[in-house]
Amino acid sequence: MYNQPIFLQPEFKERLWGGTKLKEIFNYEIPSETTGECWGISGHSNGSNQIKNGPLQGKTLAEAWSNHRELFANEEGDEFPLLVKILDSKKDLSVQVHPDDEYARKIENETYGKTECWYVIDCEEGAEIIFGHNANSKEELATMIENGQWEDLLHRIAVKPGDFYYVPSGTIHAIGEGIQILETQQSSDITYRVYDYDRTDKDGQKRELHLDRSLDVTNVPHVNPFLEREHQLEAGVRTEMLVEEAYFTVHHLSLDGKSNPITYENYQLFSVLDGEGNITTGEGIFPFTKGDHFIIPATVESYTIEGKASLITSHSNK
Template sequence: MYNEPIFLAPEFKERLWGGTKLKELFGYEIPSDYTGECWGISGHANGPSVIKNGSLEGKTLAEAWETNRELFGGEEGDEFPLLVKILDSKKDLSVQVHPDDTYAREVEGENYGKTECWYVIDCEEGAEIIFGHHASTREELEQMIDDGQWDDLLRTVKVKPGDFFYVPSGTIHAIGAGIQILETQQSSDITYRVYDYDRVGQDGKKRELHLEKSKEVTTVPHEDPAVDRKKSVEQGLVREQLVEENYFTVEHWELDGAVEGLSDRSYKLVSVIEGEGEIVVDGSSYSFRKGDHIIIPATVDTYGLKGKATLIASHSNK
């Protein structure tokens, strides 16, 4: 029986819009000064996490999902269902939209579409995201895209640290410059670019846009999804539910002291965004610190936490 937390080595992605905050804030060894993404908990083929400890050390999360399904409560599915990232947007990300599961299967041949959510870790004062659009009908959306009426079409929202956004598939969105977020999403890498500010990449060419697919999958009209943040206190742990929906539940944990007897419905994904502490399982302690990404497997019946830290925890609702 695997009776300890699983620590994962993140995978890093260089992006046109990336910077150095992943190193500055979390101490990661990043590949360049254009590092935009840390894939902290990933079973995706484009960047699987590698297990750092225990009897599965050296295996990828995808391999563990394939061969040790008991760690995940016997959950069904060909692929690990969730992907947890930390993003650093030194520059604006492209304006984009993602398909739902049905479109992803029928058009892209992939298992999952992409519903996601964002917790703002830090940002510059006055930083903004694009979240939704102003078109009333699909015809109006298509016309505004064709005419390049981006200032009229796109809806901007100012952000601050601690903000949370639930971004269902079909939502036009973009993370603006100067923002670091933790993103929990379905395990999908399908992105349709709607607008990219006419930028060119390192090859001197503009990046590909996906206008027809974007028009097909965008939800019209845009409606902000309801987010009901709920807090509870368990000993030295304040738990705040950020979202509970079809694919995942995401929580913000503020640890200050100790909590014992935690038990999860199955396996839990945990990312440490501030501080340090210990996970205690059957009298054994496992130290964690800011920047760590951890899975508490379903084979751990109960566990405790000690320390002073801020964590984002999630689980699959499949």
């Protein structure tokens, strides 16, 4: 029986809006000074993580999902359902929106749409996100987009470290410059750009917009999701519920000491935002540190977590 954490090698993505904070904050070896994304836990075909330890060392998470489903509580589905990223926005991301599952399958021939959520790790003073819009009908939304009424249309929110946002499919959104977030999302890479600030690439070309599909999938009117960030303290762990919804449940863990033994029938995803510690299972002691990403498989009957650290943990609700 597989009785240890599965540690994953991050995948990095260069982006027009990326920077160097992934190296500065997490000491990652990034490919360039425009590195926008660390895919920390991914089985997606555009970047499946390699396993760093244990019997499956050298295999990818996608291969583990296909061939060792017992590690994932025999969950159904052809693809690993979640994707966990850390993003560094040196510049503004495009204003965008994502489809739901039904639209993704019908129009894109993809398994999943994209519902996501953001935990703000750090940001510059005065940093903002775009979250939602002010149109009251599809017709008004189309008119305001056509007329370029971006200041009237888009809803801007100032952010600070520790903020959390749940972003269901159909929500117009953008991460502003100077923000680093951890994003937990469905395993999808479908993005429809609504507005890109008329930016051009190195060849002087504007990036493609997807206005028809954006209008198809955008929720109108926009409604802010209600979140109640409840927390509990047990032994050395303060657990804060961030969101529990159809696709995933996400918690923030503040670790200061040693937990009681944890038993859980499902598999759990962990990303270490700060600090260090150990996971202890029946097979041994496994250290973790800032920037690590790992999975506790369903085959681990019991474990303890110990140290001083800040972590985001999640699991699938499929």
